Amino acid sequence: MTLIQPFVTEVDFLSGALSSPGYVIERKLSDMTEMYADRDEATRILTEEGDRLIYEVQGIELPAEEGQIPHCSTRILPGDIGGECHMTKGHYHARREQGEVYFGLSGRGLLLMQTEDGDTSELEMVAGSAAYVPPYWAHRTVNIGAEDFVFFSVWEARAGHDYGTIERDGFRKLIMLRDGEAVVVDNPKYG
Ligand code: S6P
Ligand code: ZN
Secondary structure, X not given: OOOXXXXXXXXXXXXXXXXXXOEEEEEEHHHOHHHOOOHHHHHHHHHHOOOOEEEEEEEOXXXXXXXXXXXXXXXXXXXXXXXXXXXXXXXXXXXXXXXXXXXXXXXXXXXXXXXXXOOEEEEEEOOOOEEEEOOOOEEEEEEOOOOOEEEEEEEOOOOOEEOHHHHHXXXXXXXXXXXXXXXXXXXXXXX
């Protein structure tokens, strides 16, 4: 076990910026073109409008040891790809028995979850929402508002991330914009 000195991080609720991030990850459309239902539209945007920042993560680097509690902020920009709201890649935890807590800082979002047994869940999040991702639930967040959607995540260091299952199968539900409102629809390409 690594002995770490206690520390505090200042978090900007509107941008998700951390006072001294250990890492910053930018996810652009080109990193996840295949994840949007309308791949033709994703490709058209890339070709005609150029690449687009979808979301950014700023986090605290900690050793992947039992008892360490990594935490980070995520900012998802507003917008859609062929009507499908901007979203994170989404993942299961590699250790499925590890859960997570999300806390809304600003904007409006949906926390989309599913299990490998076929259960699904969509929870609305705003500033002040504390959402629980129980063990065994894959999770993806979606911006359903006109402003940045920003939230803070806290998990256990050994949870790990399994992106491959979602890259292969997708999510059972899609979040689409219809007349400016977010609606949950079945993903015809799931699996
Ligand atoms: C980590 C946690 C979040 C996400 C972040 C980006 O376990 O669930 O911090 O990493 O919101 O999403 P993704 O799917 O690209 O990791
Ligand atoms: Zn997670």
